[in-house]
Amino acid sequence: MSLLPQELHQNDVFFVELPQQLSVTERQLLTLFYQPIVGGKALSLYFTLWAEGEFQAQTPTMHYFLMQTLDMGLQEILKARLALEAIGLVRTWRTSSGEERSFIYELARPLEAGVFFADPLLSMMLYSKIGERNYRNLRARFMEQHKSREQFTEVTRTFTDVFTPVNNTVPTDLVMPVAMAESKTYPFMQQNFDFALLQSGLQEHLVPAAALTTEVREMIAKLAFLYQLSPLDMQKVVIMALDDDLVISDKQLRKAAADYYKLTVSTVMPQITPVFDKTVVEPTGQSKQQKHLHYLATASPLENLRRLHKGATPSDSAVQLVESLYMRYGLPTGVVNVLVEYVMLITDMKLPKKFVESIADHWRRKDIQTVEQAMQLARSEQHKYSNYKKQIKEPTVKEVTQPASTNGYDGITPYAFLKRLNNGQEPFDFVLAMAEGLVTKHGMPVGVVNVLMEYAMHETDGKVSQKFVETIASNWQQLGIATVEQALEATTAQHEAYRPRVTREHIISTATTYEAMIPYTFMKACLNNQEPFPSMVALAENLVLTYGMPVGVVNVLVEYILQKENGKLPKRLVETIASEWRQQQVNTVDEAKAMLTQHKAPKKYRPRILICEEQAAGYERYAITPYVFLCELHNGQEPLAKDSKLCEDLVLQHKLPIVVTNVLVEYVFKRKEGLLPRAYVEAIANRWKLNGVTTVEQALAQTEPKPSYSPTITTAPQADNAYDSVTPYQMLKRLANDQEPFANDVKVAEELVTLYGLPMGVANVLVEYVFTLQEGQLPKNYVNTIASKWRAKSIMTVEAALAHVAEQQKAYEERQHNGRRVTGKVEQVPEWLKPTQTQVASSTVDFDKERASILASIGRKE
Secondary structure (H helix, E strand, O other), X not given: OOOOOOOOOOOOEEEEEOOOOOOHHHHHHHHHHHHXXXXXXXXXXXXXXXXXXXXXXXXXXXXXXXXXXXXOOHHHHHHHHHHHHHHOOEEEEEEEEOOEEEXXXXXOOOOOHHHHHHOHHHHHHHHHHHHHHHHHHHHXXXXXXXXXXXXXXOOOOOHHHHOOOOOOOOOHHHOOXXXXXXXXXXXXXXXXXXXXXXXXXXOOOOOOHXXXXXXXXXXXXXXXXXXXXXXXXXXXXXXXXXXXXXXXXXXXXXXXHHHHHHHHOOOOOOOOOOOOOOOOOOOOOOOHHHHHHHHHHHOOHHHHHHHHOOOOOOOHHHHHHHHHHHHOOOOOHHHHHHHHXXXXXXXXXXXXXXXXXXXXXXXXXXXXOOHHHHHHHHHHHHHHHHHHHXXXXXXXXXXXXXXXXXXXXXXXXXXXXHHHHOOOOOOOHHHHHHHHHHHHOOOOOHXXXXXXXXXXXXXXXXXXXXXHHHHHHHHHHHHOOOOHHHHHHHHHHHOOOOOOOOOHHHOOOOOOHHHHOOHHHHHHXXXXXXXXXXXXXXXXXXXXXXXXXXXXXXXXXXXXXXXHOOOOOOHHHHHHHHHHHHHOOOOOHHHHHHHHHHHHOOOOOOOOOOOOOOOOOOOHHHOOOHHHHHHHHOOOOOOOHHHHHHHHHHHHOOOOOHHHHHHHHHHHHHHOOOOOOHHHHHHHHHHHHHOOOOOHHHHHHHHOOOOOOOOOOOOOOOOOOOOOOOOHHXXXXXXXXXXXXXXXXXXXXXXXXXXXXXOHHHHHHHHHHHHHXXXXXXXXXXXXXXXXXXXXXXXXXXXXXXXXXXXXXHHHHHHHHHOOOOOOOOOOOOHHHOOOOOOOOOOOOOHHHHHHHHHHHOOOOO
């Protein structure tokens, strides 16, 4: 959305206020430091304003003068000014008198080189623009090299050592008020960072509140913005930056943030790009809808989430989901707020993760960048959905020309036939559309279509697909099947045994089992006498009939691939190996087996780490190279090359000590039964590195099993009902028929009381409800979602919880009973989500007409 004309007009006048003259060094700083960040147009605007301020500072000038001087449009001038404001070179003041507006542009000096390089955002932006080499050259050029003062003692005299006070007084009107010098910087709003959430996870004895000074808070907010880290991530960064004296320095904080970013997000440092599409909304004279729009555009996603939860703390899963919308999907804050509110309104205050992510992906593809665009799209989608729910799909084939028949297929419409197949239930729209399309578009008889649909439903166990149906229909049309009898005969033929094309006549030798059996019989023996798929047999027979390969060689190849692919015979793999064997002129069974032996033999890995200089007293078995240690785990056999490379990467790339790497490899090797999953190994390596594991003892301590979970809620109050009088652990044990419940389930249930503040009886009702609904499971995210919903609805008694559960079960039974009727709870739709008069209906395209037009334009006919 354009910023014009709300922000600027060519007839608006401006005044320029300047500090003292720019020095040569400051001009160099502007050109070499600021120009790569803000661009040449913004710097041209800065120098033009400076020249105009020197010439006539008190004379108003119209912006049209800047357009002519800079040969730039008003939109470009506005973007250049915003860039200068963001970087701290310009401060803008505005006043309005009727339709006339005036601006004051207060120009500021550039930051000194040392201050510029010390700022994490400015230095990172410059680094990403000019590259490492030029960045180092600028540092060497502008950073002063001071002589070491270690061998010197300062002997400078103070003011009172040289001067003595006098009794003369200066008139007060000649004394100028001295203002405190403000530190030059650029405007940065740290209010957007949730410091309350940050401090909630930092224990006072670990990170005291005094350590979070104003300067440290500003640095934390800047680093969180630069690396797009959440308050939960910054908790780990702060702990990593804390020194032994419980002090947080800027240098350590910046290093910890960079290390955490490289370990958890990416090894490529982030880049900051300008955003010029956020419109300033005037807060005065707004309607209720405009105020709500302004709130969605300016509120943080977490604040909006708390509002939708009626002030309660949202669940961790909901917070993580909302954070991913603007960190992973890159949606603006206002768009995230609209999306969350929209989903919660149409899903009865729920926040399904997959549903939210599908909408976020759709909005990202549609390039939704403003609150207005998001609301308009939400209205449009809701309007389409409402219309779809209201309409009942009518069958297109309502009558048949064939008379009723005793075969049960002729004389009945596809809709009635499909309904009979579903035991009286309504068929799905897409299944009905497939069946009727075969009649209306492909001209197949109704009886034949009914036979086809019955066969397809039976073969796919009710999970029929359009591709499967169309393949059979195309085959039947080529065979000229036009009657029910022919269709039934075709379906019966599908189940008949395959008739081999390679017979005993193709067998030349019977010296081995491979040469004495035809491919069909050999393949059936490999599959434990089960009937092989015709396509698999045809593929093997083509190697004999088309490519002229001996039967024994083909059987060796088939046996190898069936074992390797777990009973499958991929066509591309078969033809690739067959082509290689033909080039090598493999004509006997022995030659084929030799080729397989050569193919199976692993290549010898060449270790990159040849010596281990580390010592481990008492643990000498770990003080060997990773490759040798891995060979010992494999009982002296050659390990896989990828496993050897992974182990050495832990040392060379992740910088783990060799002895620690060997402990990690042994732990995963035993836990995963001889496998070394790369993602799993690297995740453990990153965690050990963050925990500072550097010795064998520390590594072995990490591999020790964690103590089993012990219930934290051990007593329950006296009560008459069966929910308030038992602990969550006792409730789970009762639901599991007095068997010991899983520790994770007990933890999830107790967190409903300790973390989410639900009464114990309500938590037990919720646990029983989910346990029954999920057939003995307690999915954490699912439980937290329901708990958040109950808390938002103020369900705080056992009676209210049981009533709500009964209501949900009754609604579910009604939905199952009513079939195709519109189901679901009717929510109060807000005004902004209702369709407006100006809403444009989505255009429809006649694809058949468009296709005919394209064919006519290129001179072709149907």
